[in-house]
Amino acid sequence: MSCHAVKAKAFLKNEERALWHDKALYAVREKRDRQAYSLPEWESLREQASQIKERVLGNLADYLEEFERNATRNGIKVHWAESGEEMNAIVAQIIKEKGAKHLVKSKSMLAEECHLAPYLEERGVEVVESDLGERIVQLMECAPSHIVLPAIHIKREEVGELFEEKLSTEKGNSDPTYLTHEARKHLRKKFLNADISMTGVNFAIASEGVFAVCTNEGNADMGTAFTDTHIAIMGLEKIVPDMESLAVFTRLLARSATGQPITTYTALYRQPEEGKEIHLIIVDNGRTKSLADAEHRTMLKCMRCGACMNTCPVYRRTGGYSYSYFIPGPLGINLGMLRSPEAYGGNVSGCSLCYSCSGVCPAKVDLAEQIYKWRQQMAPLGVADSKKKMIVKAMNLMMRNPRLMNAGVAVAPYIPRFVYNNGINPWCASGREMPHFAKKSFRVLWNEGKIKR
Amino acid sequence: MRVALFVPCFVNALYPEVGEASYKLLTSLGLDVDYPLEQTCCGQPMGNAGYEKDAEPLAERMEALFAEYDYVVGPSASCVSFVREAYPRLSHHKGEHKCLSSRIYEICEFLHDVVKPTALEARFPHKVSLHNSCHGVRLMGLSAPSEQNIPYYSKLHNLLSLVEGVEVVEPERRDECCGFGGLFSIEESAVSVSMGRDKVARHIATGAEFITGADSSCLMHMQGVIEREKLSIRTKHIVEILTAQE
Numbered sequence: 001m002s003c004h005a006v007k008a009k010a011f012l013k014n015e016e017r018a019l020w021h022d023k024a025l026y027a028v029r030e031k032r033d034r035q036a037y038s039l040p041e042w043e044s045l046r047e048q049a050s051q052i053k054e055r056v057l058g059n060l061a062d063y064l065e066e067f068e069r070n071a072t073r074n075g076i077k078v079h080w081a082e083s084g085e086e087m088n089a090i091v092a093q094i095i096k097e098k099g100a101k102h103l104v105k106s107k108s109m110l111a112e113e114c115h116l117a118p119y120l121e122e123r124g125v126e127v128v129e130s131d132l133g134e135r136i137v138q139l140m141e142c143a144p145s146h147i148v149l150p151a152i153h154i155k156r157e158e159v160g161e162l163f164e165e166k167l168s169t170e171k172g173n174s175d176p177t178y179l180t181h182e183a184r185k186h187l188r189k190k191f192l193n194a195d196i197s198m199t200g201v202n203f204a205i206a207s208e209g210v211f212a213v214c215t216n217e218g219n220a221d222m223g224t225a226f227t228d229t230h231i232a233i234m235g236l237e238k239i240v241p242d243m244e245s246l247a248v249f250t251r252l253l254a255r256s257a258t259g260q261p262i263t264t265y266t267a268l269y270r271q272p273e274e275g276k277e278i279h280l281i282i283v284d285n286g287r288t289k290s291l292a293d294a295e296h297r298t299m300l301k302c303m304r305c306g307a308c309m310n311t312c313p314v315y316r317r318t319g320g321y322s323y324s325y326f327i328p329g330p331l332g333i334n335l336g337m338l339r340s341p342e343a344y345g346g347n348v349s350g351c352s353l354c355y356s357c358s359g360v361c362p363a364k365v366d367l368a369e370q371i372y373k374w375r376q377q378m379a380p381l382g383v384a385d386s387k388k389k390m391i392v393k394a395m396n397l398m399m400r401n402p403r404l405m406n407a408g409v410a411v412a413p414y415i416p417r418f419v420y421n422n423g424i425n426p427w428c429a430s431g432r433e434m435p436h437f438a439k440k441s442f443r444v445l446w447n448e449g450k451i452k453r
Numbered sequence: 454m455r456v457a458l459f460v461p462c463f464v465n466a467l468y469p470e471v472g473e474a475s476y477k478l479l480t481s482l483g484l485d486v487d488y489p490l491e492q493t494c495c496g497q498p499m500g501n502a503g504y505e506k507d508a509e510p511l512a513e514r515m516e517a518l519f520a521e522y523d524y525v526v527g528p529s530a531s532c533v534s535f536v537r538e539a540y541p542r543l544s545h546h547k548g549e550h551k552c553l554s555s556r557i558y559e560i561c562e563f564l565h566d567v568v569k570p571t572a573l574e575a576r577f578p579h580k581v582s583l584h585n586s587c588h589g590v591r592l593m594g595l596s597a598p599s600e601q602n603i604p605y606y607s608k609l610h611n612l613l614s615l616v617e618g619v620e621v622v623e624p625e626r627r628d629e630c631c632g633f634g635g636l637f638s639i640e641e642s643a644v645s646v647s648m649g650r651d652k653v654a655r656h657i658a659t660g661a662e663f664i665t666g667a668d669s670s671c672l673m674h675m676q677g678v679i680e681r682e683k684l685s686i687r688t689k690h691i692v693e694i695l696t697a698q699e
C-alpha cells in the first residue's frame with residue numbers, strides 16, 4: 001500500500017470524524033459554487049486568468065526584472081533567494097540587523113515550504129502566527145492540514161481545550177465567538193509586542209512594483225502597521241503583469257477559496273512609510289526547475305486558493321495529514337512530485353481521477369491530467385508500487401491473448417465464490433462484494449446466436 | 454452506416470445483458486450493428502494505473518478490429534473516453550481509416566448526438582437516480598459538470614425522457630465521484646469504499662428504486678457496496694432502461 005493509502009485508511013477508521021471533515025469541506029465547495037454560478041463571466045474569467053499566467057510564465061524573467069525595478073524605485077528592498085535555506089538566512093540576517101526578537105507573521109505557505117519558523121526559533125526569535133487557524137495549529141504544535149483553512153481538521157471543542165491550556169480560557173467553553181474573542185485579545189498583545197512583521201505575497205504586480213496580501217482577518221495589515229520592518233516572502237511565480245490582471249485574480253481568488261466575493265482585506269504594499277522598511281524576498285526553491293518541465297510547468301499557474309482540495313473526494317475523506325507532502329490534495333500530489341518523486345511518490349495513488357479539481361481550478365490548471373501524467377512517470381522514475389506492477393502484468397497477459405481471456409471468462413462462473421469473495425481480496429476486505437460472473441459471456445451468447453435474433 | 458458494438462472486457466464477463474440491451478437498442482433504431490469477435494480490453498486500467506504504454510498492443514488490436522466501421526459504440530463512458538483521449542498517443546495505425554478515437558462513441562452520446570431518436574419503445578415505471586459518472590460528465594460531456602458555470606443539460610436525462618413511466622431524479626452532490634477509479638478501488642480500497650457508501654446513500658436518499666448510468670464500472674462498485682450492506686436499491690445500466698418493456 002502506498003503511504004497515502006495507509007494513512008487514509010487510518011483516518012477513515014474514525015468514520016464519524018471523516019464524515020464531518022468531508023461535510024465541512026464540501027460546504028466550502030458549495031459556497032464556491034454559489035459564487036461561481038452567480039457570475040455570468042465566470043468561465044471567461046478563469047480563461048483570462050489562465051492566459052495571464054501562461055503569459056507570465058512565458059516571460060517570467062522579464063516580468064520579475066520589471067517588478068524588481070519598480071519595487072526598488074518605490075523604496076522596497078528586493079532580495080533574491082535561490083533556495084529555502086537562502087531565504088531563511090536572509091530573513092534571519094534582516095532580523096539580526098534590526099535587533100528584533102518578536103516576529104509576528106501572517107499566513108504563508110512559502111514559510112511552511114522552507115521550514116522558516118523552526119529555523120528562526122532555533123535562533124532565538126519568537127515566531128507568532130497571527131492568522132487564527134495558523135495560530136491554533138502552531139499552539140497545537142502541528143502543521144496546517146489545508147492551505148487556506150489550516151485548522152479545518154480540528155473541532156471547536158478541541159480548540160476550547162487547547163485555549164484552556166495555552167490561553168487560560170474558561171473551562172469547558174468552546175463557544176466559537178468566545179474563543180475568537182479570547183484569541184483576539186491574545187493576539188493583540190502579540191501584535192503590540194512585535195518588533196518585526198512578516199507576510200506572504202498573493203500577487204506581485206510587475207508594472208507597479210506593488211504587491212498584494214489578501215487576508216480575512218486583517219492580521220497582515222495589523223502586523224505590518226505596528227512594526228517598523230516588514231519582511232514579505234514570495235515564490236517567483238506570484239507575478240501578475242499589471243493592475244488589470246490583478247483585478248482578474250482578486251475576483252477569482254476568494255470566490256474559489258472560501259466562496260466570498262473578495263477577501264475581507266486586500267492590502268497593496270507600494271512603499272514603506274517614513275522611517276520604516278519593507279523587504280521583499282523573491283524565492284525560487286525549485287520553481288525554475290518546474291518551469292523548465294514542459295509537462296508539469298502548468299502547476300506554476302496555481303494561485304493557492306485551495307478549491308481543488310475542497311472538491312477532492314479523496315482529500316475530504318482522508319484529511320490533510322494523509323499526504324506526506326506539506327500541501328495535501330490534488331495540488332499537493334503534484335507539487336510533491338515536482339519537489340521529489342522519491343520522497344512524495346506515495347501520494348500519487350490518492351486520486352480516483354474524477355477530474356473535479358481540474359474543473360474548479362480558477363487558473364485552469366489541469367490537476368487531474370497532471371496526476372495521470374505523473375502516474376505514467378512512476379515506473380520510469382523507479383518509484384512505482386511493485387504490487388500494482390504485478391497486477392498490470394497479469395492484466396497485460398490476459399488482455400493481449402483473447403483465447404486466454406475467453407478461457408478465463410468461461411471458467412470464472414464455475415469457481416466457487418468463497419475462493420475470491422473473501423477477506424484476503426482487498427476489493428472485499430474493505431467492505432464490498434465481488435461482482436457475479438455471468439454463466440455465459442456476451443461473446444458466447446453472440447456466438448450462440450442468442451443476441452442477433 | 455456500419456456500426457460496431459464495443460463490449461468492454463468486464464461488461465462481456467459480468468454484464469452480458471448490458472451488451473444485449475445495447476445491441477437491441479441500436480438495431481431497434483434501424484442500425485446495422487456488428488460485433489467483432491476477439492475483443493478484450495481497451496487498456497484503460499493500465500493507463501490509470503500508470504502503465505499507459507502497456508496499452509499499446511491493445512490499442513493496435515482495437516484499431517485493427519474496428520478498422521472497417523463508420524462508428525464504434527460502447528456502453529461504457531470511461532472506456533470510450535480512454536480510447537478517445539489516449540489512442541492518438543498509443544496507436545500508430547497506417548491504414549486508410551481514421552483513428553478509432555474519432556469514430557468511437559459512448560452509446561448514449563451516440564444516440565443523443567448522432568442518431569437523435571424522437572421516440573423509443575420502452576416502458577419502465579420506476580423511480581431511478583441518475584449516476585453521473587466522472588468520465589462521462591467531465592471527459593465526455595454527457596451532462597454539465599457541477600464545477601462549471603454553464604447551462605444545465607443532461608444527455609442521459611434527455612434520453613430517459615423518451616421512456617414511458619420512468620421518473621428520473623439526481624442525488625445530492627449530483628456528480629461527485631463514487632470512488633471506483635480503476636485500480637484506485639484496490640490500492641486505496643478504504644477510501645474507495647467510503648466514497649462508494651456515501652454515494653449509494655445519496656442515491657437511496659432520493660427514494661429511487663434503481664441507480665442508473667452509462668458506466669458499468671461505477672455501477673459494479675456501488676452494487677458491491679449495496680450487496681455487502683444489504684441495501685434496498687439496485688443498479689441498472691441505462692441501456693437496460695432504454696430498452697425495458699415493463
